[in-house]
Amino acid sequence: MQASKGKHGQHAAGEVLSAYDYGAMLFHWLIALLIIVQLVMGYAMQRVEAIAEPGRFVMMQWHKTFGILVLILTLARIFWRFANPPPEHAPMPALELMGARIVSFLFYALMLLVPLTGWWLVSVSPIDIATLFFTIPGLEWPHLPLESSEAAGHLASLVHRLLSYGFLLLLFLHVGGALKHVVIDHIPEMARIVPGYQLPRKASSPASRRFVWGMIVVLTLLGLGLGQLPRLLAPASTAGIEQKTELQSSNDTALDGWVIDYDASILSFGVDFSGAVKQGQIAAWQAQIVFDPDALDQAYAQVVVDAGSITYDDPYVSGAIPGDDGLDVANHPQIKVVLDQFTPQGETYQARGTLTIKDISLDVDVDFTYQEMEGQAHVTGQAQIDRRHFNIGTKTDGNGRYLGTTVQIDFVLMASRQSARQSASP
Numbered sequence: 001m002q003a004s005k006g007k008h009g010q011h012a013a014g015e016v017l018s019a020y021d022y023g024a025m026l027f028h029w030l031i032a033l034l035i036i037v038q039l040v041m042g043y044a045m046q047r048v049e050a051i052a053e054p055g056r057f058v059m060m061q062w063h064k065t066f067g068i069l070v071l072i073l074t075l076a077r078i079f080w081r082f083a084n085p086p087p088e089h090a091p092m093p094a095l096e097l098m099g100a101r102i103v104s105f106l107f108y109a110l111m112l113l114v115p116l117t118g119w120w121l122v123s124v125s126p127i128d129i130a131t132l133f134f135t136i137p138g139l140e141w142p143h144l145p146l147e148s149s150e151a152a153g154h155l156a157s158l159v160h161r162l163l164s165y166g167f168l169l170l171l172f173l174h175v176g177g178a179l180k181h182v183v184i185d186h187i188p189e190m191a192r193i194v195p196g197y198q199l200p201r202k203a204s205s206p207a208s209r210r211f212v213w214g215m216i217v218v219l220t221l222l223g224l225g226l227g228q229l230p231r232l233l234a235p236a237s238t239a240g241i242e243q244k245t246e247l248q249s250s251n252d253t254a255l256d257g258w259v260i261d262y263d264a265s266i267l268s269f270g271v272d273f274s275g276a277v278k279q280g281q282i283a284a285w286q287a288q289i290v291f292d293p294d295a296l297d298q299a300y301a302q303v304v305v306d307a308g309s310i311t312y313d314d315p316y317v318s319g320a321i322p323g324d325d326g327l328d329v330a331n332h333p334q335i336k337v338v339l340d341q342f343t344p345q346g347e348t349y350q351a352r353g354t355l356t357i358k359d360i361s362l363d364v365d366v367d368f369t370y371q372e373m374e375g376q377a378h379v380t381g382q383a384q385i386d387r388r389h390f391n392i393g394t395k396t397d398g399n400g401r402y403l404g405t406t407v408q409i410d411f412v413l414m415a416s417r418q419s420a421r422q423s424a425s426p
């Protein structure tokens with residue numbers, strides 16, 4: 001008898017084979033596809049040298065989402081299997097049947113354990129990068145509440161790797177067994193799980209269909225809900241540039257102050273993330289500047305930044321900025337720069353002073369150009385800091401594996417002269 005006879009559901013023994021229900025087929029092929037994509041992607045992102053950052057980083061983020069999907073779908077599939085028992089195997093030698101059942105059991109074990117160990121890995125890794133569901137900014141899948149450490153990260157990575165590649169062995173046995181049935185035994189076993197064949201099948205129960213859809217939705221929403229909790233429970237930021245009381249008055253100098261045109265001025269920063277320099281924006285800040293190129297000894301500048309207004313062109317970093325390993329905005333709503341030593345550097349200038357972030361005050365040098373025309377000043381400048389000196393991202397990525405350690409701050413200021421008397425008035 002030829003395999004083609006399987007279309008009619010008869011095998012060598014002449015008995016009619018039954019097919020899986022459509023729900024089981026859908027779960028089977030969807031999860032199989034995801035696992036194959038996961039294996040290829042996992043291998044590629046970890047071992048294919050030709051793939052550079054940021055490609056690796058992007059793959060890793062999708063890998064985490066697909067892996068969580070495998071976990072949710074597998075839990076739903078297990079329920080489905082209990083509610084809609086699979087059809088009997090075609091008759092086969094007892095040993096072969098036992099082999100098929102063991103492989104099937106191990107598949108289920110790995111479909112749970114591999115995503116769980118991946119989740120464990122990202123939860124204990126010292127590099128703490130959020131798992132954003134489908135990489136959507138703010139849609140955070142929670143990490144397991146475990147202590148992170150190098151040792152735990154290594155262990156989790158090893159277990160995840162070993163179990164992941166265990167899938168390859170099972171795939172080999174599973175596909176090999178199925179092919180043997182079709183090619184050698186002429187039993188159309190595979191037709192049982194492929195849609196389109198006209199084998200008899202039991203209908204799945206409508207109640208189980210509703211329950212399983214509900215289960216998938218509830219598990220997803222539960223995870224995502226828990227992922228939002230830390231943000232919702234964090235003490236509200238008291239940030240606000242309204243708290244600008246710290247801006248000092250400049251009426252202790254005889255020099256002219258400057259009125260900043262905030263709409264035309266830009267304060268921003270650049271830092272390397274995952275192999276590319278990306279930009280950060282500082283939306284709310286206030287500056288008070290007293291400057292005249294002919295009286296540098298009296299020049300003075302103070303800038304107060306609303307730490308809560310800082311964002312970055314990558315959702316993974318931007319989401320971490322307000323947190324305690326970021327700028328800890330709730331406890332330190334403002335960043336402050338005071339510059340009080342100005343020196344000429346040929347055509348340009350250097351200002352020296354103090355930058356205070358999270359109560360840590362360190363020296364900072366700012367290089368800038370200054371052009372003035374008819375009372376309008378155009379100033380461009382930059383400064384560099386090492387984020388680790390201000391305890392930024394030291395817990396999350398202290399070695400600069402993804403996030404560069406040097407942050408370049410850039411500014412463009414447009415300002416117009418204002419007499420000292422005017423600038424002293426409220």
Ligand code: HEM
Binds near residue numbers: 161167
């Ligand atoms: C069916 C699901 C999954 C499969 C088949 C799978 C497979 C793999 C594979 C083959 C690797 C490469 C191992 C290597 O050669 O070093 C890998 C690495 C990785 N996987 Fe998964 N994975 C799955 C789910 C997950 C999940 C759910 C997460 C996290 C939420 C995750 C996180 C990771 C991470 C972070 C790595 C990098 C390993 C390291 O840094 O050592 N995986 N995975």
